[in-house]
Structures are given as structure tokens and as C-alpha cells.
Amino acid sequence: MTGFAVDRLIFGPDDIDLSRSPLAGHFDAETYVLGAFNPALTRLPNGNLAIFVRVAEALRKPVVDGHVQAIRWEEGRYCLDAWPLDLCDTADPRKFLVRGGAWKVMALTSLSWILPVELTPDGLEVVTVHYDKAIAPHASFQCYGVEDPRVSKVGERWLMTTCSVSPERHSTTLYTSENGLDFVFEDIVLDHQNKDMLIFEGQIEGKYWAQTRPLGDLYFAYPPGSEWRGGPSINLATSPDALHWKPHREPGIRPHAATVFTARMGGGTPPILTDRGWLTLWHGVEPREIVGIYRTYWSILDRDDPAKVVATSHTPLLEAAPALTQPLEDKMYVRDVVFTTGIADGGDHYIVASGEADLACRITHIPRETFQAA
Template sequence: MTDKLIFTPDDVDLARSPLRRGITEPTYVLGAFNPGFTRLPNGNLLMMVRVAEALVDPVRDGNVRAIRWTPAGYVLDAHPLTQVDMRDPRQFRIRGGTHRILALTSLSWLLPVELDGAGDRIVAVHYDRAIEPAASYQDYGVEDARISRIGDIWYMTTCSVSAERHCTTLHTSTDGLNYALRGIVLDHQNKDMILFEGLVGGRFMALTRPLGEVYFAYPDDSPFVGGPSINLAQSPDALHWRPLDAPGIRARKGSTSAMKIGGGTQPVLTDAGWLMIYHGVEAQESVGIYRSFWALLDRDDPSSILRIEDDTPLLEAAPALTAPIAHKMYLPTPVVFTTGLVDAGDHYLVASGEADLACRLTRLSKDLFA
């Protein structure tokens, strides 16, 4: 296994940020992380990097300010400090309402970063093809791309954030680089939607991870624990989705990372079945410790789990990688969030977000999954 940070906040040119249409105050890159990952027709690799851009001075005149997209450009909304809880560096909570209401400390947009075919170096950063909010259901940002190539089309899911809803949106491309927004495909707080990289029984298949305010208890003798888990859904056209009746991957009581789990890489078909890497979270402080695990699903019935490795992490946070940029760290716990996988012959190239800060690229031998 070899590891490196391939793209960091210092690699982003904020002079070319879409936020310059309206935001004249100084901003910085809170993180350049969680990249969707695919191979382009020319053989090069593409990372669709989430750039979380924040104000250098968010607090002014007794208010904390949040960035919001509008059709006319980007604006700042002020929230009185007396009405917010700012303990989480990624978001702040609005006090006093009936429901849990959040605002973000940054606004995210997506930056295509092209690597050479081996993943050794950056060959181009495509600011002219950046993806930013384009509708009112995205006015607080576009986050965490996942890319699957199915036939001659690249399908990219993203999380779109707004006061209207926190939903999953779909973009498609015929060349892997230029993407068109197709709209909302899953509604409120269904995160980590990832299309399988191929059809199953002539239909599109996807991992989903619906969130809720309430979860119900399993019986005492169950191996599972209640909470966010990975479900499955199918579609005739990648736009209209029906959840499968059978459960997918659930957090197991014996695992150290059972606080919540969610999809990571696009499932890819191997001789043994659908290989996927997913994340599990161990409860600690406000964020939790994120690690990557893997599972193998049946090629004809992905609800049938052939193998799951949730005892020993496949990937954990690597402080040595972020040591040169440790002064930019803001999370209280170790985090690796795996988001894409590409076949590279005798090994896989795996893209992850490291510490919600930078893009990590890992070479994993296929023998690890034997």
C-alpha cells in the first residue's frame, strides 16, 4: 500500500473561485477533499474535489455570517451570535427553534482536477468546468461527488444543501469532464448515494443512506445496532428510484465503528462480486472517528452480502500525511472518508478525503480483497 496527499487547500486558486461573483471579502479554503474519482477517455484520472470555501472573518458586529448562492450572485446572511451555537467548526446551530436548524461555516463547490493515468501528478485544474450551485435547492452548496461510469455515460451524484431541503442531485456527462445537472433524484437527507458501476438485471442500482431523527431498537439477540445504515435502491433510468425491500449493510454491535456507516466508493464488479469500500464511524467528541472498511456483494442480488470486513479497517487517518499542513487542521478526531475507486491493473487507486482537509490517493493491491 502506498499513500500520499495529491491535492490540498494550498492548490486551490481562490481568485478563480465562483464565489468571486458577489463575495469581495477575504476567504480561505477550509478543505479541498472528498473527491469523486473516475478515469477519463484519454486514460487520465479525474478527481471532482469538494472545495469548502469560508470567510476569513465570519464574525462582524455581533453576527456570524453565512455564504449563500442566489441567481444574481453570492451574498452573506447575518445570524446574531446570541442565537447560535458555534462549537462545531463545520457548522453552527440556530438556537430556539422547534427543530434542529443548522447553518454552514463554508459553502462548497466542485473543482475538476485531472491527474495523469498513474495518479502520480496533477496535469490540469479545470476551473472553467467547476460545478457550483445552480438552483435554490443548492443555495448553501454542492458537496461530496461520487462518480460511476455506466456504458458511455458518467453519472455523478452530489449532496445539495439549502433551507428548502438537503437532497441528492444527479449530474451526467458524455466525456467524464463536462457535467450537466439533471435535478433532484432523492429527497431530504438521503446522503452517500452512489451508483453501481454497471447494471444489475438491466436496471441501475445504487447505495443510499437515509438519515432520520429517530431509529428503532433491534432485539437484544440481534447482531445489529440501530442507526444510519447503507440501503439499496434500483431504477430504470437513474432518475426514478425505488428502495429495495431487503436491508443492505447495517452497523454491527461488535464493530468499533458502529455509530453510523455509509457508502464510500462506487461498487465495481469483480469476478467474486460487487466490491465496495464504505465508511464506519466511532463515536468520539462532536465528529467521530471515520475509518474505511470493505464488503463484497452478490453480482445478481446485491442485497446478499457475501463478505464484510468491519473488524480491521482497510484505511485509517494518516497523521503523517497531513503533518506538513497540520496548522490547517480543524477537526478534533481522525477522519478518512473514501469516495472513489479506479482499477489500475494489479491494484486499485482509491481516493479519499483526509481530515476533511485534503485529497488522499492510496494504491491498494487487489490481493487485499482476496
């Protein structure tokens, strides 16, 4: 779906000063911003918005002397590892596979850190880039980076989930804040590969709720004729304190058999409470080539039982917008990707933040009535 009155890129690779990066000065190799994307979004106490941008910082020359290099944090420093090029599959620009094992082993072409950027209340102008509040690796379980922040305000506290990447584990980690900008590390909260943990912006009967998306290489088939398709889906979990999580027995949102547009799916924005129930924006992926086509969809979940879907739409809410990225054509490395990651109340509309083409941050104003149609 396109044609919203406000739909633009607000922040991208050219807006970042790498001399202020956490990686600056740690090794003798030039880096660049592969992408500044997938921003969390929240409203600050002063009325401004803040996005938390995933900055993927990559080596300008990753292949040196027949080896492909990767950036890694180790004991407070960043260093480079070199892998023989003939052992690596570099077809995907975001990562490379290391051949020779009985299962997939990969390394990344970039290391990600999180950059808070303060915006005007409508989300359309940058106020301050808070390099001093950046979130970067600080432990071995984050040695390949901190990725994909999602921020929820629950009561008077802000909760940020991130993906922490390392050979040890691919875990979900929690940061908290009392003011929406200064976040402190709490702990690992999910000890398995889980790309999209989204904490509901509000409690249900005194419990925290979250959407999760555990991943694996094997999924069981639904019976022939089922309305559902086997594969990655959006699950639910509950917690008494936002640290200790229990999977919910009932399934959440599952890929529908009637469309290949959502053959893979995962969460996007933290669910927010509306008159109809919990509004959640999520992504569906249509398989195509290496990366696939990412689109944004929406559902409304029952306010008392989020396992029940009250309304949903099989028509994409957002699709990739090539016109927006045309000025950044020289930096494009994937296409057909919009990944929605944040939502805030804008009065008669919602302010929606997305990552566009794994490259830049997109802000879209979507009228409230859009979610009354289904």
C-alpha cells in the first residue's frame, strides 16, 4: 500500500559520523555504513520522538590477500578475523557462510551497534544524534554485534529488546531506561535464536506479554487442507518481571496457506492498545532469490487474550518504495524490503518507523481509520 500523505526517509548512512562510532580507532582498516535501518521508536518525556537506529558498520575492503574479514569485539576492543575466501559462500551481501561443516555456520559482513536519534514530535526532523548514548557490544555473547532494537514503554519504564550475536549463542537481551534515552543492560532474556521479541506496551492482569519468533531449520506440516502453512510464526510469552519469560500455550499469528506473501513472517512493532484491541504490525516474506520480498501487514489482537486475532488484513500495509531510495541508489545492496519496527501515537494518525532496503529509516504517517477496515 502506498500514497500516505507523509512517507519519507528520515535518517540514513550519510547522516552518521563514523569518527564517533564505538569502532573508531580500534583497527587499521576503513569502514563505512552498510545500513542505518530498522529503528525502534518511542515518545520521550519532552514530547519528542526517539528512534534507535541499527547501524551496520562494514569494512570498505572485506577481502584482503585471499581472505574475507569479519569484525569482532573482544575484551573491550574490536579486531578483525580473516577467513580463507575459498571456504566461504559470499552470495548474500549481509553475511557469508563458512563451508565444511555438517550444519550452517556463518559470519557477518558488518558489526551492528545502536544509535539513539531524537526527532521532532512528528518524527520528520532530526533534533539530536546521541552518540554518547550508543549501545554497543560489551560482553562475549555480543561479540558480533547488537542488532534490531525494539522499544516499549510499560508504565513509567522503557524496555528495549535487542538481538545479541556471537558464536556462543544468538540471544535476546534486555535494556531498560527511566527516561527513554539512557538505557542500561539488564540481562539475557531468551537463550535461543529469536529475531523479533516485542514487549506489549501495557500489562494484562499484572503480567508482561511479548511476541516472540523462535527460529529453526525444521518445521512440522499442518494437515492437508489447513488454513495455516508450516514455518516461522509469531508466538507469545508472558513474564512477571520482563526478565523471566514463559512461552504461552496458545499459538499467536501464523502464516496463512492462502498466500505465499507471508510464507515467512515475524513481529514488527510492539503491540499497542487501541479501542479494538492490541494493534500489531508485522512482516511477511515472499520467497524470491536470496533475501525475499518483505512487506508490512497488520492485525488486532484481543485485549484480554492476545492469542485471539480480532481483525487482520492480507493486503500489505507498506511495501518497499523505490522512489524513496532512488537518491541512495549507489548504496543499495538489497531491494524489495520494508521492515516496520516502531509505532507511536500521532493524534489522528500513527507515526510508523521502518527500515527501508536494510539501508535507511523510513517514517510514515498512517491514518487511524486504516485499521478499522477489516
